[in-house]
Amino acid sequence: MSHVLLLPFGTSGSIFPFIWLGRQLIERGHRVTMVAASDYQVCARQAGLEFMAVAGHELNDMLGDARVWKIGQGTKLAFKHAGLAAGPTAEAVGRLMAAGAKPDLMLAPMVTFGARMSREKFGIPLVSVHLYPLALMSAYEVPLALPIIHVLRLLPLPLRKWILSVWGSPFDEHALPDVRSACQRISVPPPKRIWREWDHSPDGVLALFPEWFARPQPDWPSNVLQWDFPLEDMAGERSMSPTLLQFATSAEKPVLFTPGTGNKHARQFFETAVEVVGRLACRAIFSTMYPSQLPANLPSTIKFVDYAPFSELLPHCSVLVHPGGIGTLSQSLMAGVPQVITPLGFDQYDNGERLQRMGVAVTLNGTLLRLA
Numbered sequence: 001m002s003h004v005l006l007l008p009f010g011t012s013g014s015i016f017p018f019i020w021l022g023r024q025l026i027e028r029g030h031r032v033t034m035v036a037a038s039d040y041q042v043c044a045r046q047a048g049l050e051f052m053a054v055a056g057h058e059l060n061d062m063l064g065d066a067r068v069w070k071i072g073q074g075t076k077l078a079f080k081h082a083g084l085a086a087g088p089t090a091e092a093v094g095r096l097m098a099a100g101a102k103p104d105l106m107l108a109p110m111v112t113f114g115a116r117m118s119r120e121k122f123g124i125p126l127v128s129v130h131l132y133p134l135a136l137m138s139a140y141e142v143p144l145a146l147p148i149i150h151v152l153r154l155l156p157l158p159l160r161k162w163i164l165s166v167w168g169s170p171f172d173e174h175a176l177p178d179v180r181s182a183c184q185r186i187s188v189p190p191p192k193r194i195w196r197e198w199d200h201s202p203d204g205v206l207a208l209f210p211e212w213f214a215r216p217q218p219d220w221p222s223n224v225l226q227w228d229f230p231l232e233d234m235a236g237e238r239s240m241s242p243t244l245l246q247f248a249t250s251a252e253k254p255v256l257f258t259p260g261t262g263n264k265h266a267r268q269f270f271e272t273a274v275e276v277v278g279r280l281a282c283r284a285i286f287s288t289m290y291p292s293q294l295p296a297n298l299p300s301t302i303k304f305v306d307y308a309p310f311s312e313l314l315p316h317c318s319v320l321v322h323p324g325g326i327g328t329l330s331q332s333l334m335a336g337v338p339q340v341i342t343p344l345g346f347d348q349y350d351n352g353e354r355l356q357r358m359g360v361a362v363t364l365n366g367t368l369l370r371l372a
Helices: 012-027 038-046 073-098 113-122 149-153 157-166 172-185 242-249 267-280 310-316 326-335 348-358
Strands: 003-006 031-036 050-053 105-108 126-130 205-207 224-226 255-257 284-287 302-305 319-322 339-341 361-363
Touching: 003 012, 012 031, 012 038, 012 126, 012 326, 031 038, 031 073, 038 050, 050 073, 073 113, 073 172, 105 113, 113 126, 113 172, 149 157, 242 284, 242 302, 242 310, 255 267, 267 284, 310 326, 319 326, 326 339, 326 348, 339 348, 348 361
Parallel strands: 003 031, 003 105, 031 050, 105 126, 126 205, 205 224, 255 284, 255 319, 284 302, 319 339, 339 361
Antiparallel strands: none
């Protein structure tokens, strides 16, 4: 039996895939410990994982800032927050080592910088886990990270290769000071650049999306293993309520609207959704963990739910309207439900473009997703 550490970073859409990985490992006889924000302790333990909470991983400050959902600004905030969490994460791994629970392997996304620090400090093998294609920047098929990517795509391939080889991430500077400070505290050589030095672990890379969603490219790391979507939504532990099931199946299929699990700034999204539902004379389900942003006095044709496993809910829905998070879109693909993508930032623009190209979704963001 091996001891495997899972070190996810982010909201439920980033945490649930690691819970899925944990389930797979436990089924195969391994000991699994998740190191993450205390918000996800209950979910992890319900899935049978051990858990260690890490100070500095709490996301409330970042999610409370409206800039987090503005293109470019959100990634800056995420990198800053990830930089602040690097030291506490490495310290948590150090405590496990001191307690005699040395891990045999770590699984973490690139932005869990403390995982890479722990690899360099303690010699624990690390597998980088990429949940979406944007994490694998390629000159052959450049993911849509920022609007300027459309210009980059027009350039000849040799020039694209050169630009990507010398171009540091514009977001590095928001994490590097805290990462370097944390490295200094535990005597680990800091990276000069996070992107291109720490983006993919030399020990292995796991891409949790299928080839039909993003084809492997010649300049991907040679140690990539590409798998399928995780499709974890805690349905076994948090099944859909009977009242929600009754609403979803009592008449024509409703439209499901969700702004994403971590979105606290979706009032305009829901106000627009109410107007759309009224004009189309359809039924709808609004899903959000922050009901204070819902309009008052929702009509009887709209049902609010704070959480429901999409694997159970989506088969009863006609359309899914959401920003394009990888976990939500994969559940919709599994259910065969058409999607309307309203991207806000991070990987969502690239995911939306891929879905639109496949003919299973439309995007509502002006010219940003127009194919080059």
